[in-house]
Amino acid sequence: MPLINVRTSLASVDDAEVLLKQLSALLAEQTGKPEAYVMTLMETGVPMTFAGSTDPCAYVEVKSIGALKPPAMTAVFSELISARTGIPANRIYIGFDDVQASAWGWNGRTFG
DSSP, rough: OOOEEEESSOOTTTTHHHHHHHHHHHHHHHHHHGGGGGGGEEOOOOOOOOOTTTOOOOOEEEESSOOOHHHHHHHHHHHHHHHOOHHHHGGGEEEEEEOGGGGGTTTEEOOO
């Protein structure tokens, strides 16, 4: 049920599959939930501005049924994404969404 979605203005990300796998493992670790339920997404080439500039930037969504720790997660996800993409941490926004179990569907049913 944990999900991390990275949208970036970069046209591409080198070794995107490796970054997605690293994000998957990190999200499982940070939430304490099995990686078997983690989903990662990446959208590149998204037209974006940050602070009135089109310099590389990213918006990251993290959703989960509970287990979110925004201060700690902001630090670790920003660090990883910045290291792998070259986007400075001060050009990355991260939004957190604690989803109700009854509002998250999987395998033909919801979690609650």
